[in-house]
Amino acid sequence: MKFLLNTARTIWQGEAIEAGKNLEMYRKAAAVCYLNREDMEKLGVKEGDVIRVKSKYGDVVVYAREASEPMTEGMVFMPLGPWANLVVSPETDSTGMPSFKGVPVEIEKAEGEEVLSMAELMRKKYLERD
Numbered sequence: 001m002k003f004l005l006n007t008a009r010t011i012w013q014g015e016a017i018e019a020g021k022n023l024e025m026y027r028k029a030a031a032v033c034y035l036n037r038e039d040m041e042k043l044g045v046k047e048g049d050v051i052r053v054k055s056k057y058g059d060v061v062v063y064a065r066e067a068s069e070p071m072t073e074g075m076v077f078m079p080l081g082p083w084a085n086l087v088v089s090p091e092t093d094s095t096g097m098p099s100f101k102g103v104p105v106e107i108e109k110a111e112g113e114e115v116l117s118m119a120e121l122m123r124k125k126y127l128e129r130d
Contacts (some may be wrong), residue, residue: 001043001107003035003076004052007084007100024117030081031115033107034067039074043111052110053078055087055103061113061119076107082118086125 010029013063034044045051045064052061053076060083067077078084081102088103116124 001039003039003074003107004103005033005055005076005078005087005103005105007078007080007088007103008052010079026081026117027117028063030079030118031062031083032065032079033062034065034071034077034105036067036073036075039076040066041066043107043109050110050113050115052107052108052113053087054107055105057089057103058086058125060084060086061110061115063115076105081091082121086121 033051040046041106043051043064047064047066049064050061051064052059062078062083071077078087084100087105088100
């Protein structure tokens with residue numbers, strides 16, 4: 001299914017960064033994608049299922065989370081971090097900051113795949129480029 005992705009900092013992600021990016025706490029706070037209940041039902045996913053988020057810039061496997069705040073159907077949210085960075089544009093349009101809002105993505109259930117830790121993600125994604 002197609003969606004528009006927005007990203008931003010979250011309280012939980014900020015707390016987890018302070019504790020340590022190599023901790024499980026950080027993966028649980030940042031390797032997630034929030035969807036509204038209706039979109040989760042259409043995708044056939046439930047809280048904690050593993051999903052793949054794909055854009056023209058890349059793809060990443062994260063946990064599905066139900067949004068606790070009202071969210072328009074067709075919109076999804078990911079906390080800023082290494083997982084979200086893999087699906088946003090690397091271009092900065094001379095601002096020094098990529099656009100973290102309104103990124104077209106496709107989401108599908110990713111059965112049998114695992115959400116990588118930050119270290120595993122960095123090794124896999126950056127070694128693939130060599």
